[in-house]
Amino acid sequence: MEKKNDKPKKEQRRRFIKGAFGIGGIMLGSPMLSFMSAPAAGAGRKQKEKLGIALVGLGNYSTNQLAPALQETKNCYLAGIVTGTPSKIDDWTKKYDIPQKNVYNYENFDEIANNDDIDIVYVVLPNAIHPEFVIRAAKAKKNVICEKPMATNVEDAQKMLDACNENGVRLAIGYRLHFEPFNKRVMEFGQQQVFGKVKSITANNSSDMTSNKPNIWRLDKELAGGGPLMDLGIYAVQGAVYTMGKPPVAVTAAYGEVTKPLYFHDVEQSIHWELEFEDGVKAQSNSSYAEEQNELSAEAENGWWKLSPAYAYEGKKGETSEGKMDYPNIYEQVKQMDSQAASFRKNEKSIVPGEMGVRDMKILMAIYESADAGGKRVEIQY
Template identity: 85%
Template sequence: MEENKEQSAQRRRFIKGVTLGVGGIVLSSPIMSFMSASASGDNNNRKQLGIALVGLGGYSTNQLAPALQETENCYLAGIVTGTPSKIDDWKKKYDIPDKNVYNYENFDEIANNDDIDIVYVVLPNALHAEYVIRAAKAKKHVICEKPMATNVEDAKRMLDACNENGVQLAIGYRLHFEPYNKRVMELGQQQVFGKVKSITANNSSDMTSKKPNLWRLDKELAGGGSLMDLGIYAVQGAVYTMGEKPVAVAAKYGEVTKPTFFHDVEQSINWELEFEDGVKAKSNSSYAEEQNELSAEAENGWWNVSPAYAYEGKKGETSEGEMDYPNIFEQVNQMDSQAESFRNSEKSIVPGEMGLRDMKILMAIYESANAGGERVVIQY
């Protein structure tokens, strides 16, 4: 599908300064292009699937690349970057050959590279759709960071492109592979302490100590503020506590106390998800305070995990005592599980459909907040 003018402008804005021909010396095949494991089954016997990271920002640098040194089912095979100065360091550190280095202009040539089975899109939110769709057309499986997109329409296009090209799409929802949050799923969904009565899910982080020109504070690139970046964890937490979709939401924006930072996206937002049996999940996300909690009250007990969404340091307790689980390198478990699903032509436990569902919830939260707190029925 042709990109529209807005998408084209977003892409040029993000990758400006990139020159053609940097990196991206690609292995070509005159006979046939590479087909993904799910499309052809050719790589089912390969021990590890190759992942190419698209975007070498902080998350790729500090979390994903190190995690890929510990994974068993996948490995760091390639990189895609618009910053030529990063290439040599990444090549040396991770032993990446020239033929597996791409930029945003020659990205589509990745279709011809047998080393790369999976493309992991780690770009600003507004660019997710373009690169997921391009990866799908290249017949590569895709992992896309959260949030899946900046609107429901793009999320649908991404999912359609993957389905049409016979590749799998998963979202980078790492907490589904982490013991504290997995225990929350069991406690709520299996009604260990009886039916859930109420949920509290808050996730906030103070961004005001950082430079105000972060892309996350640019609505065009981020799609929104704290809700898109942090609140999505709280939405996820409430949904996987219940194991069902919420039916309605009411939301309001918080006060803007730092207008220097938050003139383009929301500083904070509060919302209440409503589930079919009347259970309410109260949540808040903010870019100007610190919160990190997922808790619930049930008929015969309670539980609390705090911090619940951080990369490390999770702690939890229930009405029966302390939760005692190891803090793990979550991205290792996440990518190993996703690679195994792709190899077996199975949907990940965090598939593109889940990302689309969450986009519909996020958009309903914004709709309610824009209407001053009016209750909005979520349309799936």
């Protein structure tokens, strides 16, 4: 695998704006996209029944998961949008009754500071673009939710967290599985030693991306920061960590064989790793963009458990050595955003705070470091 791309962030942003969303020759500063925002009339944030969320980036996840979820949330609602694609604006404003003053583009985004309708900015952009907009949102004095992974390197992740702290706003990461019953129960199994001490963990998350066109942004290292590890593998890392309730101390990793070079000439096709915890427990994981896997399981002293699928939006199933896990499949993004909005309103740290995102970036980078070094054991520094 090639070393991390060091091109300037401006070049990354230019490619994202002009390429990933097909804006072509339309200038972001043009009148077509310049919607000025004015302070909303009425009461301040503390008197609101619901906090207003602005979605930054209107791709698949915002369109098919977050925006519909915000129609069911109790503590927050879809107040605004930020997009670089003019053709999407009419559909979104009509469908969700969003006033024009709450519509922004990537150039006039900073004006969101003057808009009292918007309390939370949810950054749903390619990974390399997260730092810019989290930092700009923080400077605009808006609380922030950032999709995972937090960034493409540890340094940017720390800058994002620092910016939020310096500006007195809260930062949460979009780790939805911390809010749903199957994975919450797995946390209890491991951390409360329901079946005794954990002996080993298996956490795999893969999805075949080769049915898509090979030019999607997730296969572009400059935008994604890497391949399946940065998209799907982070769920497996998270699963192992929240099973144990503590971070790993070391990792060994290796890249898998590239069998489809048309797709995987820039990012890894697959990657395997073993996380080592301080008490000797090891978690075996695999993540690939060329196969299907979705599992989180563990062996303990007095039993076992398994979720499969473990990370999907719906259809989760689980069983233990004592029988099936009987929990409802919920609309996870509703629970996630309601909980995060509640913590923001109280000015409390989210259960998935920016610090967790920084920690996970350190783990991801250690996995790549080990794989780049041919499987060398790498101790993880926090």
